[in-house]
Amino acid sequence: MPLLEVRNLTIRFEGLIAVSDFSITMGEHDLVGLIGPNGAGKTTIFNMLTGVRTPTEGIIQFAGEDITKIKPYQITKKRMARTFQNIRLFKDVSVLDNVKISFNFRVKYNLFDSIFRLPKFFREEEEIEEKAINILKIFRLDNKKHEMAANLSYGEQRRLEIARALAASPKLLLLDEPAAGMNPQETQELTELIKWVKNEYKISILLIEHDMKLVMNLCEKIVVLDYGKKIAEGTPEEIKTNKQVIKAYLGDDADA
Ligand SMILES: Nc1ncnc2c1ncn2[C@@H]1O[C@H](COP(=O)(O)OP(=O)(O)OP(=O)(O)O)[C@@H](O)[C@H]1O
Ligand SMILES: [Mg+2]
Numbered sequence: 160m161p162l163l164e165v166r167n168l169t170i171r172f173e174g175l176i177a178v179s180d181f182s183i184t185m186g187e188h189d190l191v192g193l194i195g196p197n198g199a200g201k202t203t204i205f206n207m208l209t210g211v212r213t214p215t216e217g218i219i220q221f222a223g224e225d226i227t228k229i230k231p232y233q234i235t236k237k238r239m240a241r242t243f244q245n246i247r248l249f250k251d252v253s254v255l256d257n258v259k260i261s262f263n264f265r266v267k268y269n270l271f272d273s274i275f276r277l278p279k280f281f282r283e284e285e286e287i288e289e290k291a292i293n294i295l296k297i298f299r300l301d302n303k304k305h306e307m308a309a310n311l312s313y314g315e316q317r318r319l320e321i322a323r324a325l326a327a328s329p330k331l332l333l334l335d336e337p338a339a340g341m342n343p344q345e346t347q348e349l350t351e352l353i354k355w356v357k358n359e360y361k362i363s364i365l366l367i368e369h370d371m372k373l374v375m376n377l378c379e380k381i382v383v384l385d386y387g388k389k390i391a392e393g394t395p396e397e398i399k400t401n402k403q404v405i406k407a408y409l410g411d412d413a414d415a
Contacts, residue, residue: 160223162187162363163331168207168217177203179387181217187330189363190353192374194398195384196407201367202244204384205333209234209241222330240329242320244336244367250309254300254319257308258291261326291326298322298352314345318352325356332356334366338373346370350377375399383407 163185170178178200185191193201206212208219210229219227221237229237249257295301298318303311308319317337324332337353338346350373357364368374374381375395383391383398385407391398398404 161185161220162189162222163208163365164218164220165208166218166220168204168214168219170203170207170212170214177387178207178214178384181384181387181389183382183389185331185363185365187363188357188361190357190377190379191363191365192378192381193365193367193384194369194371194374194381199384200387201384202335203387205241205335205365205367208333209239235327235329238328238330239333240324240327240331241333242317242324242335242337244339246316246320248308248316248319248323251307253305254295254308254311255288255291255304257319258294258323258326259287261323262287262290294322294326297356313340314342317341318349321352321356325360330362332362332364334364334368336367336369338368338370346373349373353377 161184163183165181165183168178168181169176181200181204183191193204195201203212207214210226210231210233213228217227218225221239224237226234226237249260252260292301292304295304298321300311300315300319300322303315308316311319317340321332321334321337324334334353338349341349353364353366354377356362366374366378378395381391381393381395381398382389383401383404385403390403390407391401393401
């Protein structure tokens, strides 16, 4: 059974068909790139997968369940997590608390335990803190755990977003332009980190990215969107030489 099965997704926004007849299948341990020119519909696909937008047509199945009409708050519980193209952290909250908040939905203590501060509450609080720090170490942010998220550099904020998404223990992680705004060295480090995360946590990752070097180095399979339609799907080698893809990126210059 595939982890994610998306069939014939279409979404219209007042007259504009942002995504049209889009299908994709992902297994439990895949790393797939979703690429395409600006406005191609990539983020809109993430928004449909995570319940931010409801597709006009089509079906989304995740871990064997139909999640087409799911609400965003339910999606984390189903173990799908995402990062945002425009970073969305709790800016006035510490780096550590940003990650701890993500663990909360999995916590087993109930309101009774927490109001009366029973031992179970403290034990779980300690456990969460330890796990959060471990994740921060992986992302080289543990030395900044008491900083406000707003005080981190752009690259660090992007890493913190991924750390926070991982704290929700996803089976599928959706990354929307994780390298945007990073310098070449940060991007190189991020490439290694994503590879490591996928293998260590044994998860699947669907990655939107404009940095072609990162996409080509990292992804086993690449799906290309143009004007809301899938125009190609294949290995990095196949995509690099695909005429339609070259044309989508270079426009009419590709004919020259
Ligand atoms: N809420 C909305 N209402 C109307 N149109 C929208 C809305 N959201 C997105 N669109 C349009 O849908 C199309 C796809 O947008 P989307 O943000 O998914 O593209 P993208 O591939 O993520 O682009 P980029 O690489 O620039 O992030 C665009 O034409 C965009 O203007
Ligand atoms: Mg986008």
